[in-house]
Amino acid sequence: MNEDFQFDLIPYVLTHQRNVEHLDLDVDIGEEIRVLCVEEDQNAEFCAILNRSNQQAFGGPDSMGMPLWVMLDCAILPSAVVGFMVHSDEAPEEILEKLDVDEDYDGYVPVSEYCACPTVEPGCFSGFSLHSHLVGHGIATKTKALALAIYGAKTQIGVTQFYNPAIRVHVRFGAMEMIIHRPSVHTYPEDSFVYRLHLPEKEQLVQMARGDDVFGHRDLPEGMRWDFDPDNEVMQGRLARHLQEGGRAWLIPPGWRANEDGCELHMVLD
Ligand SMILES: CC(C)(COP(=O)(O)OP(=O)(O)OC[C@H]1O[C@@H](n2cnc3c(N)ncnc32)[C@H](O)[C@@H]1OP(=O)(O)O)[C@@H](O)C(=O)NCCC(=O)NCCS
Structure with a gap:
């Protein structure tokens, strides 16, 4: 800062x-x-x-x-x-x-x-x-x-794009579970994913809002670590199959990093 x-x-x-x-x-x-x-x-x-x-x-x-x-x-x-x-x-x-x-x-x-905005699911x-x-x-x-x-x-769902550095912000609120890969109902379906967060408690959110704490949850899901390249269609296919077969995938901090070819996402698969 x-x-x-x-x-x-x-x-x-x-x-x-x-x-x-x-x-x-x-x-x-x-x-x-x-x-x-x-x-x-x-x-x-x-x-x-x-x-x-x-x-x-x-x-x-x-x-x-x-x-x-x-x-x-x-x-x-x-x-x-x-x-x-x-x-x-x-x-x-x-x-x-x-x-x-x-x-x-x-x-x-x-x-x-x-x-x-609130959803039909309380909280x-x-x-x-x-x-x-x-x-x-x-x-x-x-x-x-x-x-x-x-x-x-208490929980939050949202949509973002693989290339968006805002992932670095969202992932500070917890591991982002990918719940829809490339949603067909979107302005940019190929670039997007839907995620869900279990949010930190109010006290921790307030600390983050004050700038006293940068990260909320620190617990990470267990599973296989994966540096995901969104430009790599083989990786995109593997991720899609993993989710279709009932597997779970999360983005974990720092979540997103620019590199010379584009960007990479930090993930855990279970
Ligand atoms: C993305 C956005 C919200 C970031 O705003 P911000 O006030 O700079 O965000 P913060 O300072 O809280 O955190 C930014 C983090 O993202 C990183 N970041 C932001 N923009 C970045 C960029 N263009 N390239 C690389 N990293 C970037 C910062 O380095 C920081 O991470 P770090 O502290 O670990 O280094 C802002 O650039 C924006 O409004 N973008 C356009 C709208 C948008 O795409 N919104 C997201 C919708 S999902």
Whole structure:
């Protein structure tokens, strides 16, 4: 973590007023958590900037950028978008430009975001968006940890891509069990997998959100270690067969590493 990091990061929870009593806001990360309610018009510009921020991070509307209505229907209304923001006076110029923030805007600018919504399984949340615009300072890890603590999540499912360095963030919350290899129902089916996490307890999530602890669970599943190359179709076939035959597979820390040919994933097969 960079000692010179100079931004005053303020945690925010964007939701609907009716959800507030169901969220666990008794979370001490050293900064007051600001609750922004979507029905208040004064938060409309923040929501618009947040959506542009998501679009920037996920390749825009033709890729995996979140339509504004999805942000409302699937994130804000059933749950909350959680992240960190900085005041526009303090936001780096390149972020203001990237997010197309009006010159006369005087308010908060989101620099990170996590969204997950509850599933039919009690305690299980489906995570569908994580991004950070101040990369390399542990902000994505803190953001995800804070959100999961506030939701009261016990387990989490999500989809990511083999090539995405965010795997290094997700794997800090436990061994990621691969439950669907290359889901056919996805914008990028060949590059994706569905994973499931048994999350650390709230206290540990709060430590992670504070930046005092980088890893949650340390227990690793037993089995055969495997450095997996997603560009290698023989390995992809072997992984698919292993899962089809009832085998299990997990990604374990550090989870993902770039190499000269692309990347490798750190796995355990059982
Ligand atoms: C991936 C992303 C969320 C990381 O945000 P961040 O705030 O830098 O994340 P953190 O600092 O908490 O942790 C980053 C970890 O990933 C690594 N990492 C992040 N981006 C990386 C990259 N491009 N190449 C290699 N490693 C990278 C960091 O080195 C760090 O690991 P380490 O501390 O073990 O070295 C951010 O780059 C992003 O918003 N990407 C675009 C959206 C996206 O793909 N989201 C993931 C959806 S599943």
